[in-house]
């Protein structure tokens with residue numbers, strides 16, 4: 323039976339040895355920036371299933387009332403005023419020292435890019451709320467101008483080119499993930515020598531499957547999450563301390579927490 327090494331110093335040493343790290347991030351890395359976790363144990367959707375219904379693609383496409391409420395929700399989303407935190411910035415340090423292969427994120431808030439990653443480093447498996455797309459013609463553009471139309475009184479603004487239904491460029495419930503994006507995440511993980519899973523409960527597939535994939539491809543696995551995950555047993559280290567304090571300690575060039 324494997325003994326779990328639950329030590330920051332051990333994880334930090336492994337991170338320093340690694341040349342091709344993939345960070346896999348979930349809601350937990352953004353809660354410290356003031357963005358609530360929608361699916362976690364205390365999540366908005368967990369406590370209010372009606373809110374989840376609003377995020378279902380079928381209801382969105384068929385019910386104008388759902389679209390109106392969705393646009394209001396987008397206007398008020400905490401991400402518009404959120405700033406990246408120490409956890410996001412620590413991952414940028416990995417890129418700067420050439421040790422990062424990719425950040426694969428379930429988050430739609432764009433905070434990884436805002437923290438300073440090259441855009442090509444960030445794989446957004448659930449899309450981004452910072453863009454809007456047309457569900458009919460496929461037009462895609464920045465969210466700002468469309469949100470301005472909502473503010474100016476268009477409760478459900480149609481596509482300017484074709485009149486189709488516009489939606490945040492995120493993956494809603496009931497909507498398929500984009501195969502090219504998932505493939506790019508899988509490829510990064512297979513080329514990784516260390517997978518750092520941060521702030522994700524690892525309960526949503528196919529993202530959760532990236533952890534055993536990394537392990538079987540020979541990577542070390544380090545999990546940083548407040549709650550236990552279904553993959554803790556195959557991790558080389560599991561750390562439950564707050565992300566904003568752990569990541570600067572294991573991603574920096576210092577060898578441990580005592581720098």
Ligand SMILES: [Zn+2]
Nearest residue numbers: 456459481484
């Ligand atoms: Zn269109």
